[in-house]
Amino acid sequence: MPSVEPQMTLAYYRRLFPWKSLYHWLNHQIPPTRLWTHREFAFTLQGDAYLRWNSFKDADDLKREVCRLNPSRFEVGAIYSGRPRDKKTIRPNLFVPNLRELVFDIDMDEYNEVRTCCSGKQVCKRCWGFIASAVDVLDQVLREQFGYTHILWVYSGRRGIHCWVSDQAALALSNESRWALVEYLELVRGGAQSEKRVHTRYKNGLGAMHPMLSEALSTLQGGFSDLVLEDQDCFRSTEGWNKLLRLLPQDDDIIATLREKWEEQDSIGEPSSSIDKWEDMRREIKKISKDSTRKKFLSIAVEEIVLQYTYPRIDSNVSKTRNHLLKSPFCLHPSTGNVCVPVDPARIHEFDPTNVPNIEQLLRELDQLIKEDGTEHHSDWERTSLAPYVRLMDQHVAGLMKEVRTANRAAALKGTDF
Amino acid sequence: MFNRSTKKEKEKDKEKDGLVATHSPLAYPHRLNFYEEAPGHNITLEQFEMWAIDRLRVLAEIEAARVRNVPDGIKNIVNAQCEKYLMLHPNSDAASVELDTERRKDHVSHFVLRLAFCRSEELRQKFVKAETDLFKVRFLGEGTKDRAAFLASKSFGPSGQPISDDDKRLLKNQLMAATSSIKTDTDFESETFYRVHWTKVTDLVASRRVFIRGGYAYVPSASQSSIVLQAFQSRLTAALEMTARALPSLDEDDRLLPIINHFSQGFLAGIAGEHHGGGENSYGETVTKDMIDDMAKKHFPMCMRNIHNALRRDRQMKHQGRLQYTLFLKVLGLPIEEAILFWRESYANDQKTQDKFNKEYKYNIRHSYGLEGKRANYPARDCRSIITGNPPGANESHGCPFRHFSTSNLQSALSALYGVPSLSQDMSDILNAVEAKQYHVACTRVFELTHDNQGMAEGESVSHPNRYAARSRELEREKLARIQDKTKALTLTESDGAPSEDVSMLAGV
Numbered sequence: 001m002p003s004v005e006p007q008m009t010l011a012y013y014r015r016l017f018p019w020k021s022l023y024h025w026l027n028h029q030i031p032p033t034r035l036w037t038h039r040e041f042a043f044t045l046q047g048d049a050y051l052r053w054n055s056f057k058d059a060d061d062l063k064r065e066v067c068r069l070n071p072s073r074f075e076v077g078a079i080y081s082g083r084p085r086d087k088k089t090i091r092p093n094l095f096v097p098n099l100r101e102l103v104f105d106i107d108m109d110e111y112n113e114v115r116t117c118c119s120g121k122q123v124c125k126r127c128w129g130f131i132a133s134a135v136d137v138l139d140q141v142l143r144e145q146f147g148y149t150h151i152l153w154v155y156s157g158r159r160g161i162h163c164w165v166s167d168q169a170a171l172a173l174s175n176e177s178r179w180a181l182v183e184y185l186e187l188v189r190g191g192a193q194s195e196k197r198v199h200t201r202y203k204n205g206l207g208a209m210h211p212m213l214s215e216a217l218s219t220l221q222g223g224f225s226d227l228v229l230e231d232q233d234c235f236r237s238t239e240g241w242n243k244l245l246r247l248l249p250q251d252d253d254i255i256a257t258l259r260e261k262w263e264e265q266d267s268i269g270e271p272s273s274s275i276d277k278w279e280d281m282r283r284e285i286k287k288i289s290k291d292s293t294r295k296k297f298l299s300i301a302v303e304e305i306v307l308q309y310t311y312p313r314i315d316s317n318v319s320k321t322r323n324h325l326l327k328s329p330f331c332l333h334p335s336t337g338n339v340c341v342p343v344d345p346a347r348i349h350e351f352d353p354t355n356v357p358n359i360e361q362l363l364r365e366l367d368q369l370i371k372e373d374g375t376e377h378h379s380d381w382e383r384t385s386l387a388p389y390v391r392l393m394d395q396h397v398a399g400l401m402k403e404v405r406t407a408n409r410a411a412a413l414k415g416t417d418f
Numbered sequence: 419m420f421n422r423s424t425k426k427e428k429e430k431d432k433e434k435d436g437l438v439a440t441h442s443p444l445a446y447p448h449r450l451n452f453y454e455e456a457p458g459h460n461i462t463l464e465q466f467e468m469w470a471i472d473r474l475r476v477l478a479e480i481e482a483a484r485v486r487n488v489p490d491g492i493k494n495i496v497n498a499q500c501e502k503y504l505m506l507h508p509n510s511d512a513a514s515v516e517l518d519t520e521r522r523k524d525h526v527s528h529f530v531l532r533l534a535f536c537r538s539e540e541l542r543q544k545f546v547k548a549e550t551d552l553f554k555v556r557f558l559g560e561g562t563k564d565r566a567a568f569l570a571s572k573s574f575g576p577s578g579q580p581i582s583d584d585d586k587r588l589l590k591n592q593l594m595a596a597t598s599s600i601k602t603d604t605d606f607e608s609e610t611f612y613r614v615h616w617t618k619v620t621d622l623v624a625s626r627r628v629f630i631r632g633g634y635a636y637v638p639s640a641s642q643s644s645i646v647l648q649a650f651q652s653r654l655t656a657a658l659e660m661t662a663r664a665l666p667s668l669d670e671d672d673r674l675l676p677i678i679n680h681f682s683q684g685f686l687a688g689i690a691g692e693h694h695g696g697g698e699n700s701y702g703e704t705v706t707k708d709m710i711d712d713m714a715k716k717h718f719p720m721c722m723r724n725i726h727n728a729l730r731r732d733r734q735m736k737h738q739g740r741l742q743y744t745l746f747l748k749v750l751g752l753p754i755e756e757a758i759l760f761w762r763e764s765y766a767n768d769q770k771t772q773d774k775f776n777k778e779y780k781y782n783i784r785h786s787y788g789l790e791g792k793r794a795n796y797p798a799r800d801c802r803s804i805i806t807g808n809p810p811g812a813n814e815s816h817g818c819p820f821r822h823f824s825t826s827n828l829q830s831a832l833s834a835l836y837g838v839p840s841l842s843q844d845m846s847d848i849l850n851a852v853e854a855k856q857y858h859v860a861c862t863r864v865f866e867l868t869h870d871n872q873g874m875a876e877g878e879s880v881s882h883p884n885r886y887a888a889r890s891r892e893l894e895r896e897k898l899a900r901i902q903d904k905t906k907a908l909t910l911t912e913s914d915g916a917p918s919e920d921v922s923m924l925a926g927v
Contacts, residue, residue, distance in 0.1 A: 048777050113812055147633030180620035194824040208595035210626045
């Protein structure tokens with residue numbers, strides 16, 4: 001049973017959805033360009049039918065169609081060589097995706113094996129810590145290493161986050177480059193059936209870690225103890241600490257020592273906390289002489305455990321190809337009714353997924369406004385709790401539009417030269 | 419003889435002068451070739467076909483080596499194959515060998531195969547990968563002088579600026595950590611780093627072998643070949659797309675099309691020049707949904723049993739697993755109606771799941787059977803694509819257990835599902851093969867163990883889950899037939915059936 005009724009989404013699209021912001025964000029300037037007219041939109045209708053290959057003249061055109069069809073959500077796709085709505089009349093091999101924001105999707109599902117507070121579809125402020133750590137790392141890598149500046153983070157409405165990179169260079173990336181970038185980033189590999197999922201060293205030797213990984217590690221290390229040890233208490237249970245031991249070098253004596261100690265604690269029904277266990281392990285490692293190979297391997301294993309629990313786990317298929325669709329910012333999540341709002345990466349740790357603008361609350365606020373004014377307006381978002389999020393989006397868009405304007409002006413000057 | 423060897427002009431009428439370099443007496447001054455100009459000479463139809471087949475043999479071996487994932491293996495395989503089919507001698511052998519002849523063969527065969535492989539995205543990708551591997555081995559094996567001469571002739575332009583000594587000193591730690599070939603300070607001192615945009619060296623980026631800052635990769639001169647290889651790859655990809663677009667309008671003549679079709683089909687099936695017709699299900703026997711549980715135990719390779727068991731256990735399956743299994747069952751001979759019933763029953767019987775099934779999964783199943791969307795006849799995934807495709811994430815069950823399970827899980831699964839004793843020689847054989855990344859060898863060993871030491875036919879190894887299942891069923895059938903023959907022999911001591919066929923044949927003469 002959907003918790004969001006069709007008339008609620010319709011009221012939302014009519015009166016609250018920030019169409020202009022969305023348009024400017026995707027189009028980069030005021031007059032419609034191919035970035036808009038050749039862009040694919042896909043609708044999920046209330047009966048779950050899925051309509052692909054829509055494209056629109058301008059923002060009003062999109063709004064009109066959305067209000068007519070009243071989809072439960074809609075997705076934004078790539079910019080094609082032709083208008084997606086004309087797809088059937090264009091020769092298939094001439095209809096190809098040309099440009100596309102670089103997108104990432106991080107979903108709590110991937111963290112189910114490491115989080116202890118919630119399971120399944122639930123999410124709380126506590127397990128959001130995993131997502132927040134992932135955003136810290138990914139945002140930093142994209143900005144510092146790949147040099148992107150126009151990065152938008154959007155809450156996915158339930159238990160994940162999306163990232164959209166709109167730099168010109170990112171739009172133009174080939175599938176090949178996207179694939180390489182994802183490979184560069186991906187670290188936690190292997191499915192449910194593999195245990196040790198992180199390897200950081202070349203040929204599993206003793207060499208140095210790639211600078212990207214050591215930077216990520218130093219970003220994550222601070223939060224690890226708060227998140228994994230204290231808050232999630234991942235190693236308290238027998239299952240939890242067994243998993244920890246399986247991540248250490250399997251031929252090392254330290255495992256037997258620790259196992260003995262922790263089994264004893266379990267047997268008397270007093271399992272120690274994760275912080276204590278982590279400390280037990282550190283103490284054992286400290287005992288080993290400094291420059292031995294054994295110690296080096298153990299230290300590497302400890303680093304890799306931190307990464308296995310907190311390094312970003314992205315859904316790589318979303319990022320690897322240009323034609324992948326992703327839910328539009330400011331859509332409603334069909335089962336929670338939460339608005340997919342932009343999030344400031346600098347304040348990601350303060351974000352609370354259980355406290356975002358929700359359709360029911362927004363409509364109540366609107367009713368209140370009508371009572372006060374006696375009339376109904378369009379684009380009423382400015383006077384609801386959606387406002388700060390739309391402003392965040394507009395700020396982001398302003399930076400993007402400014403850059404395009406400067407580039408256009410430079411091109412125009414060049415054009416007058418000859 | 420001569421009247422058969424029809425003269426054929428190549429697709430583009432480029433004249434030879436494009437190829438003749440002014441400073442060398444050879445038409446092909448370099449052994450390496452970027453294949454930028456189409457060949458412009460006349461060749462016979464036989465040459466057209468034979469040369470291409472020879473090249474195809476080399477490429478097919480490269481493909482196979484990729485699946486087997488043997489370290490350094492590709493190099494040895496390419497060299498061995500090239501010696502047989504596509505030898506290119508260095509310039510220093512000019513006195514004893516006709517360099518131009520073999521280089522022309524290399525050139526022409528490449529372009530013939532372009533025609534064969536340009537027509538679908540899948541074919542293009544395979545071709546580009548194999549050709550790039552071939553070029554890579556040749557490029558790295560080329561003498562320093564010849565390589566430099568080749569590169570000079572290609573006018574690559576400046577492939578990035580060397581970084582200043584100050585920058586180098588500033589970034590020393592990061593640069594050393596990112597470059598595994600540099601171990602000591604002296605190595606570092608003598609190395610020059612170039613600053614190039616990261617999209618120019620995607621393979622170095624993908625394998626995290628280069629330091630990246632502000633969108634630029636800092637490439638050590640030792641890895642510069644990566645830039646050349648990438649240029650080769652991206653140019654070839656672009657050229658193939660061009661050819662694909664031009665092909666329909668080329669008014670192709672019907673002498674070439676059948677040959678070309680034949681090449682690409684053979685390559686897709688994994689064996690050069692050998693045409694694979696219809697599916698594996700050639701027994702004329704349909705499989706029903708009720709047979710699957712039983713067949714899974716007797717005939718399925720581990721990847722499919724793993725999916726099957728996960729489906730029975732969880733009563734749900736993620737998309738990739740559904741896709742891998744649906745296609746497998748399709749080729750096994752499960753008709754569409756049975757497939758829908760099978761999947762519907764496999765899912766949890768609550769309203770929500772069943773609704774989702776009707777809306778979404780049913781469409782996917784029909785799509786796999788070529789009944790929806792673009793109605794393509796999708797082949798079942800072979801081991802190569804299962805092994806190299808998307809690895810399974812948490813909660814997913816597709817993929818190859820030998821590749822994607824941890825050793826301990828693999829071991830317990832082998833004992834539980836196939837009865838391989840944990841501490842046996844067989845188990846350690848299998849795990850050693852896995853360790854050496856020879857997943858198909860491990861899988862073949864499991865097959866032999868569970869089939870009275872009979873292997874796949876003709877010493878082959880497992881290359882396709884459906885071939886595994888088909889061979890397993892074939893062996894069972896043979897076994898049954900033997901038992902029946904024995905019982906027949908016991909009941910019917912003498913056959914009274916006259917050799918009627920022989921008689922009628924004689925009568926016909």
